[in-house]
Amino acid sequence: MNFRQILSLLTATVMIFLVGCSSQLVLPAYENVEYKESLPADTLSIQYLGVGGHILSYKGTQIMTAPSLSNPHFMFSGPFFPLSADEDEIDQYLPDVSNVEMLLVGHGHYDHMLDVPYVMQQHAKKAHIYGSNTVARMMKPAINADRIHAMNDVMSDLDRPGEWMYGISGKVRIMAIKSDHAPHIMGMKLIFGEVSEDLESLPWHGFGWKEGQTLAYVIDFLEEDKSIAHRIFYQDAASQQPLGLVPELNDEKGVDVAILCPASFDQIDDYPEAIVRNTQAKEYILGHWEDFFANDLAGEQRFLRLTDQEEFVERLEAVLPEGSSWVLPSLFSTMNFAPGGKLLK
Template sequence: MRWLLLALPLMISACTYLPGSRHLIVSNQQSLPEPTLHYLGVGGWLVHWKGEGVLLAPSFSNPGGLGIRGLPPLRVKANPQRIDALMPSARDVKMLLVGHAHYDHLLDVPRVMHIHTPKATVYGSQTVGHILHAGKVDARRIKVLVADEIANPYQPSRRGTWFYSNGQSAKDGTRPQGPTPGMIRAMPIHSEHAGHAFGINFIQGQYDHPLGTLPQSLFGWRLGEVTLAWLIDLLDENGKPVYRIHYQDSAATPPLGFPPLIADGKRIDVEILCAASWDQVHNYPAALLRITQPRTLVLGHWENFFASDPKKPARTIPLQGYKGLLKQMPHYTPVIPEPFSQVPLPPHE
């Protein structure tokens, strides 16, 4: 039994694969003209638009158990040197959107907020806010979302709330009062975090008070009271959406994460899916794609990030199969980007 326990981590770490063996064709485009989706790895994305930027869940530290590739860590700590080396220029970012509080979405956010995004406000759950307090992030730069501000997929006709890049907000179908609200807006949507295995989410819970120190254990980075998907609009000078992006933070049981009805009727241009744990919920992402019907479909969070090496091609998540995922999207050829590559937005309609 002792030898089995010692061998099990090595067996798991060995179960990472080059994407081609998992039926994945990976894109690695660089230096594309803006606007693009810049994939940062895991759940991280960066978009620059007309002098502003929006950033999603940057994650670079990517610790591994015993430093072994593919083996999840039990203790986690941000790596400032790695963050600074890998984080692209983001000084124009006004909005940093966090879907949940697990370490692979939140661990590096304090460093990014302090050093790389001086103009950004972070949007997330109460637990996100309580953890960032321990990271010494200025409370004025944290927007904790309350239930009435989060769109409910079970009530798709109820108006969601748009948060604009200048800090204003307004219910869908109305405009903020006062000055130009900015070039980017985002709407939080109630979603779900799929199970890690056997349909079970092993890191649940929330924090009801601000933390004094950042969690050091894997299980200290609690999920939070709500998981969020996001609808993101890139706007023209008149406040009308030029591009609409739907970001599914985690695989989720339909209809969780589904966007509500939007007053302007604009279609979704880009769907960003989370590939991890796709097989832990039913009918994902087929049901979501029937609703969003995007012009471009992109897969993120597909690669192994446990002790990953950014200098080498990414490998797949241990024990995660993708053949069935691709069967869930028969009418699409998804773009699967290599970490730190770019995805062009579709031509403007």
């Protein structure tokens, strides 16, 4: 174990004693609303699953971002404790994802990847997974190779656009963006590194799930004529610009909805400001906001520990484009959007 790893382990130990430092949620959360009339056919729906997980649906086409429902206690997420998916918890709380065709992973940490093998084996059996080379190599023991797609060679890199990857239906496409993962605390990452070869078995402890190349994504839902119905920006980690920014795509289509990550935003400069200035979205969703260590999925959620929610919102609101707004979704709530990104209330 090298010095950096020892230092990260000591920092993790310090964080254990901060377990009671999560913040009581004081922001208004978005709940499901009752509609007197059915939603228009061109409505985009996004259901929040907690942490970095979302289900995105448009006209019967579904994709999802990596779900995290097991959510072990922080005490058991270190390098010396066996860690595995809580299959009962997943079976109880995961909505129907049998029609999901793409599962997007921003980075390989356990709070994004731990549940993915079981979800793809038992719930999202049609889905293909998209992530970094490291994510692909960690998934090899659990999923057939033809369902695994490594994005490092096709991701956008600063001003250079990446390649579009299409779902099996042809009605949704994604572009991976070279991004960044903010440090966890005091300028340090607790889990880092890459996996250089295919694993023979899934990682057995939290530190075995390596970060790899962090990615953000542009997601386009398409009409029958291949025109873009909805464009979404997604990231599951705060990023240091210019990494994570959407390149010029030269298609005259802007971002309608952007999903941000408050976690560790204060460990880097200019977040969320840089992403907001870059995307100019109509609506911003705050993902990865709740304190997920051993949280009760059916209970009241608290804001991430060591994260100043008021500062994040103040900085977000200071740079919101005119006419834009933001929403902090309750766990498992579904948000509905008109073309252009207007939240339907």
